[in-house]
Amino acid sequence: MGSQTSLNPYAPLLGTRDPADVIAATPALIQKWLDEIGPARITAPPAPGKWSGREILCHLADTEIAFAFRLRQALASEHHVVQPFDQDAWAKPYGSFDAGAAAAAFGAIRGWNVTLIRSMSAADRARPVTHPERGSMTIQTIIETMAGHDLNHLRQLEAIAGK
DSSP: OOOTTTTTTHHHHTTSOOOHHHHHHHHHHHHHHHHHHHHHTTTSSTTTTTHHHHHHHHHHHHHHHHHHHHHHHHSSSSSEOOOOOOOHHHGGGGSSHHHHHHHHHHHHHHHHHHHHHHHOHHHHHHHHHETTTTTEEHHHHHHHHHHHHHHHHHHHHHHTTTT
């Protein structure tokens, strides 16, 4: 899709799929896996040191908030510098969060982000941004990263569901 793996570590997962299609489909897939995993298993980690389904859903909701901010900042300012975050620090309270609420938050914010992304012109998508850990990229790279990130965590949820 035009991005180098060093800029988007999830690029191999995306392959030739359209990132906008992937991200638009993700909320329904999250709900599918949430329903299949069920409340009895959503809090159980699949292995020691691995995130449970609930933790993955909370991470996806938090990450969607970060992506929403990054996209809007990149569109509103010249050569925006992305603010990285420590996902493990953000994950500390996930044990007290509700998986269904996380999925609902993700779906609402993702819907708003999909609307924004679909409204972007080619020039918008080509706007440069800098990630302190990954270097110079474009808004398109952020969109591709969102899609690949989804695919990574959807695979994890699928594995937890036992499929």
